[in-house]
Amino acid sequence: MKTLIKNGMVYxxxxxxxxxxxxxxxLISKVGVQIExxxxxxxxxxxxHVFPGFVDIHAHLRDPGHTYKEDIVSGTHAxxxxxxxxxxxxxxxxxxxxxxxxxxxxxxxxKDLGYAKVYVIAAMTKESLGKxxxxxxxxxxxxxxxxxxxxxxxxxxxxxxxxxxxARNFDLPVIIHAEDYxxxxxxxxxxGIVATRLGLNGLTGLAExxxxxxxxxxxxxxxxxxHIAHISTAHSIEMVRDAKERGLDVSCEVTPHHLILTEExxxxxDTNTKMKPPLRTEADxxxxxxxxxxxxxxxxxxxxxxxxxxxxxREFDRAPFGIIGFETAFPALYQYLVKPGIVVLERIIxxxxxxxxxxxxxxxxxxxxxxxxxxxxxxLQDESFITEEFILSKSKNxxxxxQTLASKIIYTIMDxxxxxxxx
Amino acid sequence: MTDVPQFxxxxxxxxxxxxxxxxxxxxxxxKGMKEINLREYKKIPTLRGKTVCTLFVENSTRTRMSFELxxxxxxxxxxxxxxxxxxxxxxxxxxxxxxxxxAMGIDLYCVRHSSPGSPQLVHxxxxxxxxxxxxxxxxxxxxxxxxxxxxxxxxxSLEGLKVAIVGDILNSRVVRSNMIGMRKLGASITVCGPRxxxxxxxxxxxxxxxxxxxxxxxxxxxxxxxxxxxxERMTDGLFPSLEEYSKxxxxxxxxxKYAKDxxxxxxPGPMNRGVEILPEIADGKHSIIVEQVANGVAxxxxxxxxxxxxxx
Numbered sequence: 001m002k003t004l005i006k007n008g009m010v011y012x013x014x015x016x017x018x019x020x021x022x023x024x025x026x027l028i029s030k031v032g033v034q035i036e037x038x039x040x041x042x043x044x045x046x047x048x049h050v051f052p053g054f055v056d057i058h059a060h061l062r063d064p065g066h067t068y069k070e071d072i073v074s075g076t077h078a079x080x081x082x083x084x085x086x087x088x089x090x091x092x093x094x095x096x097x098x099x100x101x102x103x104x105x106x107x108x109x110x111k112d113l114g115y116a117k118v119y120v121i122a123a124m125t126k127e128s129l130g131k132x133x134x135x136x137x138x139x140x141x142x143x144x145x146x147x148x149x150x151x152x153x154x155x156x157x158x159x160x161x162x163x164x165x166x167a168r169n170f171d172l173p174v175i176i177h178a179e180d181y182x183x184x185x186x187x188x189x190x191x192g193i194v195a196t197r198l199g200l201n202g203l204t205g206l207a208e209x210x211x212x213x214x215x216x217x218x219x220x221x222x223x224x225x226x227h228i229a230h231i232s233t234a235h236s237i238e239m240v241r242d243a244k245e246r247g248l249d250v251s252c253e254v255t256p257h258h259l260i261l262t263e264e265x266x267x268x269x270d271t272n273t274k275m276k277p278p279l280r281t282e283a284d285x286x287x288x289x290x291x292x293x294x295x296x297x298x299x300x301x302x303x304x305x306x307x308x309x310x311x312x313x314r315e316f317d318r319a320p321f322g323i324i325g326f327e328t329a330f331p332a333l334y335q336y337l338v339k340p341g342i343v344v345l346e347r348i349i350x351x352x353x354x355x356x357x358x359x360x361x362x363x364x365x366x367x368x369x370x371x372x373x374x375x376x377x378x379x380l381q382d383e384s385f386i387t388e389e390f391i392l393s394k395s396k397n398x399x400x401x402x403q404t405l406a407s408k409i410i411y412t413i414m415d416x417x418x419x420x421x422x423x
Numbered sequence: 424m425t426d427v428p429q430f431x432x433x434x435x436x437x438x439x440x441x442x443x444x445x446x447x448x449x450x451x452x453x454k455g456m457k458e459i460n461l462r463e464y465k466k467i468p469t470l471r472g473k474t475v476c477t478l479f480v481e482n483s484t485r486t487r488m489s490f491e492l493x494x495x496x497x498x499x500x501x502x503x504x505x506x507x508x509x510x511x512x513x514x515x516x517x518x519x520x521x522x523x524x525x526a527m528g529i530d531l532y533c534v535r536h537s538s539p540g541s542p543q544l545v546h547x548x549x550x551x552x553x554x555x556x557x558x559x560x561x562x563x564x565x566x567x568x569x570x571x572x573x574x575x576x577x578x579x580s581l582e583g584l585k586v587a588i589v590g591d592i593l594n595s596r597v598v599r600s601n602m603i604g605m606r607k608l609g610a611s612i613t614v615c616g617p618r619x620x621x622x623x624x625x626x627x628x629x630x631x632x633x634x635x636x637x638x639x640x641x642x643x644x645x646x647x648x649x650x651x652x653x654x655e656r657m658t659d660g661l662f663p664s665l666e667e668y669s670k671x672x673x674x675x676x677x678x679x680k681y682a683k684d685x686x687x688x689x690x691p692g693p694m695n696r697g698v699e700i701l702p703e704i705a706d707g708k709h710s711i712i713v714e715q716v717a718n719g720v721a722x723x724x725x726x727x728x729x730x731x732x733x734x735x
Binding site for chain 2: 317
């Protein structure tokens with residue numbers, strides 16, 4: 001089976017230019033100017049943009065265990081709808097992904113039924129309890145790409161050090177959700193003037209910063225590869241900048257919402273503005289944007305975190321943390337960062353596709369001959385109206401609900417097959 | 424006629440939704456209600472046929488009684504829902520509770536809840552007007568209105584007054600609503616307490632002055648308000664002991680001398696005598712603490728009357 005994508009503006013080798021792409025079966029067989037092939041099915045991408053499929057290395061598919069929020073099928077369907085062709089699933093399911101059997105379950109189910117490639121990040125400690133390290137080597141042999149206790153931040157520094165040393169032994173990156181629980185307390189939103197106005201407990205940036213400081217030191221001592229999830233404060237970014245200058249193997253990601261929204265978004269008590277880390281100040285948001293532009297922040301990941309309506313309909317301080325992200329990520333980034341000229345489109349593509357794939361050791365995601373045909377076609381002139389019907393995720397917890405965002409994903413192609421097509 | 428404030432069907436989440444003119448209008452209405460409360464027969468038929476629900480998901484016998492008394496004196500039917508003895512304690516969501524209550528035909532909700540922003544949720548799920556009876560540390564507008572009424576009644580106006588509020592500012596919803604309301608009527612506010620009990624950026628958010636020394640805070644004050652110091656703050660590591668707190672922040676003869684001689688003494692209750700205020704001050708001739716409670720019923724009557732469109 002052959003597919004020819006014609007006349008699109010293609011991201012290729014760092015530039016966006018008019019090229020054609022020929023796909024044979026699962027692979028890209030040719031990239032060039034004016035390719036003709038009579039046997040191919042043709043996708044006319046005239047006036048559209050053609051990107052390497054997005055790679056979202058931070059997602060919660062809630063499967064097994066919390067499938068009323070999301071499952072592997074609905075989650076990957078939503079991913080495909082957002083132009084995502086590969087994603088990394090976090091292990092905080094029920095049971096926790098801390099053993100080879102559960103790793104196998106997620107991988108097999110995704111392979112059989114999924115609309116996107118799912119790579120597994122397993123728990124660094126058994127049941128993510130932060131007490132004993134998990135069988136990382138066995139799970140690595142079974143296909144995992146990294147270890148993390150994500151939202152269950154390891155509070156015990158000695159255990160973290162050992163986890164890092166062991167992970168290094170098997171060449172696994174350690175991904176951290178940095179949060180010191182004693183400082184975080186019962187914090188609901190950023191500790192600042194909005195929390196004061198709303199009477200909500202503040203979640204101080206120090207909770208993130210002190211763990212990042214600790215874990216950079218521990219990673220240096222362990223010689224481990226450290227990846228910091230959803231960085232959110234100016235101080236955190238400074239520490240990563242410093243660590244990189246010192247040559248440490250430290251990387252980090254930022255979410256679209258921390259690049260676009262601030263604590264001000266919480267003023268109406270909308271529980272779809274409640275997540276960890278919380279939305280911060282405008283100064284922090286600007287630091288995130290600068291970090292993304294100068295490369296201190298390596299990549300963008302959504303932290304797609306579905307929660308059911310009945311959970312998010314509770315009182316603000318009783319509602320769970322987290323928002324979904326797959327289906328709004330690119331349109332939100334395009335509308336708020338690219339269109340106003342703050343970040344160039346090419347940087348968004350690198351940060352939401354090529355670089356995260358490199359960081360997690362996934363196959364090269366460039367649009368080039370011999371690579372898997374993972375491709376996203378976007379109409380930048382169109383727009384996405386983010387309604388409950390638009391959202392394919394089982395959960396609808398997004399701060400952009402019922403808003404219109406610029407651009408629309410019209411085709412997502414995974415391994416040469418269409419995983420999403422706008423009709 | 425356009426100048427007459429309109430209250431019908433409105434919510435009272437906090438005082439920032441109300442203009443100075445509207446607040447003064449409420450005070451005038453409360454004055455009339457207070458007169459009713461002094462009669463031998465303390466009841467008027469104005470809200471006959473209306474149903475008021477007091478929905479208290481956080482304990483407060485006094486505030487609930489004040490709301491219920493207010494509704495009864497206006498002849499409304501009153502139902503009360505208290506979380507510990509009802510289904511919210513069994514894990515029913517607030518949303519389901521509201522749907523259940525609403526099916527019984529409630530016209531107005533008076534809500535006390537430990538979660539900030541929950542009165543807005545009650546309105547969202549019921550579509551009915553809501554009076555916030557205190558939500559977490561966010562707001563307590565009826566308490567603020569009764570405090571403002573108490574000052575206004577004594578001094579005629581709040582314009583140019585210096586108000587000092589002392590104590591656990593961090594956890595006080597009373598302070599927050601008072602700062603909004605009193606500033607709208609022209610008073611200036613100084614808050615005072617140790618740094619551990621002061622919310623981030625309070626000056627910026629509320630336009631108040633912050634003092635950490637009691638004498639400085641009280642200097643030339645026209646009104647001094649003490650706040651209840653809660654024991655549980657100690658376990659949060661916010662202050663070491665009631666004794667030490669009292670040593671530096673108690674309202675006593677020794678400390679009150681920095682305020683004006685005839686400064687009004689207030690406290691939203693319940694008081695910890697000997698901790699944040701000494702009996703010599705709480706029971707002194709400038710104290711209006713007991714009157715505050717009486718005024719609470721009048722203010723709540725006025726609000727229910729205005730919001731439910733009672734006939735005078």
